[in-house]
Amino acid sequence: MSRLPFYLIVALLLVAGIGLSIHRHVQFEVPWTPGEQRQVWEIEAQVNFLADGGPAKVEMALPSTQQGFRVLTEHTASPGYGLSFLEENGSRRALWSIRDATGNQQLYYSSRIQVAPQARASETPPPSPKPDVVWERPYDTAASQVIDRAWSRSADPFTFTRELIREFSEQRQGENARLLLTQFDRVPLVVRLLNQAGIAAREVSGLMLEDGRRRQSLTPWIQVYDGDEQSLFNPTTGEQGRPENLLLWENAGKSVLEVQGGTNSQVYFSMLSRNQPAGAAVRSRMAEASDTILNFSIHSLPLEEQALFQTILLIPIGALVVVLLRVLVGIKTSGTFMPVLIALAFIQTTLATGLIGFLLVVAVGLVIRNYLSYLNLLLVARVTAVIITVIAIISLFSVLSYRIGLNAGLTITFFPMIILSWTIERMSILWEEEGPKEVLIQGGGSLLTAVLAYLAMNNPWIRHITFNFLGVQLILMALILMLGNYTGYRLLELRRFKPVTED
Incomplete structure (x- = not known):
């Protein structure tokens, strides 16, 4: 029989699992490691103006998600004002309105x-671009000469912009540049000259982010286009490129603040830098993309269900450990996946408390089960009696540990009582049929497997990966399928061939 379909299924699971994981990391910025921090800026804009005593409208530009920055949340404080958010061609603005406003007004964003x-x-x-810019005399001649001088020293729109800005610097400022600066501000002047030269450009406003700064103002920048490419220029120095700490607050070439029904309007900015866990930002992104088909995320569930799945998604890790130890190593266990359930109990109880509690319950249970064997009970009644006995043992140990001040003993109730009962029953039968040696082999193998599964499942990195990347479940499935195809010798069986190697 051809194994091609089997290998195709395994390859499909691996590709799908790895692809989904990489997609979540790239698209939703889910970190690969736990405990990663993200820098978050808390920015407050305060708008002040003097109302004329009648209706007032205030329109202010708002930041939007851009290269290097993402808007997480935003709030406003404007008692008595109506508020609406406007968005057009990638530009966002807030519009406050009120029917009657008198005196000094303050709005917060x-x-x-x-x-x-x-x-x-x-x-x-x-x-x-607007090449048909109209100038008055003698500014038209000065503008043409400045453009010609910069054009001869450039090769493309970006180098032309750099040379044009340098024409207005103190080192290279000529008579034509000084004449233009007497009539026009530097930034609108440079944009006007760029448009006359047929280059698409506009003035944008940015906020330089510095931790702990108060009453800061926006700074003007020049955004220049060369086909599909764009670049920012410092209108003072001519430097090309956007600094890492520059947040573009207004990027459509419009005014930052417009006030109707008031005078003396101003806007100031205060900012603080904080670090927050990456998970908080991830949850915010998941909420934004909750309607996408590839956003199959546990984060979309209520918190109670998320906590439940955080444990459930660890079970395949424990199952993989069991498969590795049984198929490749050859360790015998009492029950196939009983060690996984014991490992889950260890996660709740801590390893030391769980080991002591497990050994005590199983040891006492075996003694009582040995007595029940003399009563010649039917299987169902005998197992039921063992279950009641296990519950009684766990209750007794919990009460005794609490009385003597060992609160850790209360966590013994997390053990799966039905599984413990069947473990005691199987070990008792195994003792009668195979002897105590086989009981120790299988019991010790079960305990060793449970401890190794606990160490794997309780690893912070594994807990983070399994919870945040559901594609890992497909990868685990592919690995288990490949292990299920293994037909070679187990490591513990190699001792059977030791005499052959000696000969």
């Missing part, structure tokens, strides 16, 4: 913005 290197900006269409 706060947002939490995560530093996310994988974040990408929303599509903002480039501006249309």
Whole structure:
């Protein structure tokens, strides 16, 4: 029979599991390791203006997710004002309105913005250049000469922008540049000259992020387009590229703040930098993408169910340990997957308390089960009696440990009582049929397997991977299928061939 379908299934499971895991890491930025931190900026904008005593409208630009930054949450404080959020062509704005406002007014906007290197900006269409810019005399001649001088020293829109900005620097500032600066501000002037040269450009406003700063203002930058490429320029130095700590607050070339029905409007910014666990940011991203088909995530469940699945998803890890030890090593256990359930109990009780409790319950249970064998009871009645006995033993040990001040003994109730009862029953029958040696071999193998499964399942990295990357379950399935195809010798069986090697 061809094994090709089997290998295709294994390969499909591996590819699907690895693909889903990589997708969650790249698309939702789920970290590979636990305990990772993400830098988050808490930014507050305070708008102040003097109302005229009638209706007032305040419109302010808002930050949006962009390269290197992602907006997590945002809040406003504006008592008595109506508020709406506007979005057009990738630009976001907040609109406050009120029917009657008098005197000094203060509006607050706060947002939490995560530093996310994988974040990408929303599509903002480039501006249309306006080569037919109209100048008054003698500024038209000065503008043409400045453009010609910078054009001759450049090779593309970006180098032209750099040379044009340098024409207005103190080191290279000529008469034409000084004449233009007497009539126009530097940034709108450079944008106007770029448009006259047929280059798409606009003025944008950015916030330089510095921890603990208060009453900061936005700084102007020049955004230049060269086909599908774009770049930011410092209008003072001509340096190309966006600094890492620059957050573009307004990226559509519009005004940052517009106030109707008021005067003396100003906006100031305060900021703080904090670190938060990566899981908090992941939950926020999952909430945003809850309607996508590939967002098959435990994070979308209520917290109670999440805690339950965090333990359930560890069972395949314990099962893989059992398969490895039984198929490759050859360790004998009492029951196939009983060690996995005991390992789950160890997670709740801690390893030392769990080992002591397991040995005490099984030892006392075997003594009582030995007495029950003389009563010649039917199997169902005998097992039921063992179950009641195990419950009584666990209750007695819990009460005694609490009375003597050992609160850790109370966790013994996490042991699966039915599984313990069947373990005691099987070991008792094995004692009668094979002797105490076989009981020690299988009991010791079960305990060793349970301890190794506990160490694997309780590893912080494994707990993080299994909970956050469901594709790992497909990878585990593929590994177990491959182990199930193994027909070679077990490691413990090699001692049978030791005399052959000696000869």
